[in-house]
């Protein structure tokens with residue numbers, strides 16, 4: 726396979742109504758002449774027509790690489806499946822439901838030149854007030870307990886240097902803590918404001934119950950992990966010469 730500069734990793738669960746437009750928006754955001762990328766669409770056990778639509782899109786566009794999971798394992802593990810398949814030194818993530826705008830990808834990749842991970846901030850978030858308030862509370866609580874500096878962890882639009890994602894611990898819920906874990910491991914973080922749009926097709930997979938309580942429970946485990954885990958081992962590359 727030809728090498729690529731950027732792997733775009735997108736988990737999806739029952740997002741058939743958005744996939745065609747999503748791929749088209751990515752194509753328009755990253756003109757062929759300037760960008761060499763692959764789009765890894767991780768089908769997280771969808772029960773709608775997503776599988777068939779992905780196969781058709783992949784036939785039309787060689788940059789599109791679908792991965793199908795045989796059952797629904799959740800957004801975090803779908804991300805990990807995509808990270809493991811990614812071929813490029815830069816990994817960009819976003820949601821499949823068109824709430825993130827692919828037109829933001831170039832500014833994320835540019836910002837990554839000076840750091841190891843770029844996290845988007847949904848400056849004008851298009852969700853219900855309950856979701857906005859619960860996210861703000863969750864981010865504030867987590868920052869206080871873990872001591873990280875991530876403003877909007879729930880914004881999937883992020884860019885990473887791939888070497889930081891090679892050994893991420895695969896656990897359900899990871900995506901709500903990944904930038905915090907990497908920052909604690911020494912990764913340099915930058916944040917940029919990004920667009921956010923209302924969901925047009927399908928339904929949100931999260932409510933208060935499966936985000937807030939789970940997130941709080943996960944905080945306990947992640948606090949431990951943060952102290953003990955290292956994203957990269959401090960190997961002296963000159964020492965073996």
Ligand code: UDP
Nearest residue numbers: 736737738769799800820821822929930931
């Ligand atoms: N998603 C997934 N597996 C799941 C739940 C969600 O791959 O079990 C995907 C979903 O299809 C979307 C992204 O994760 O692309 C974010 O989900 P959603 O839009 O429901 O979250 P929200 O924006 O409402 O917080």
Ligand code: MG
Nearest residue numbers: 820822824924
């Ligand atoms: Mg969404």
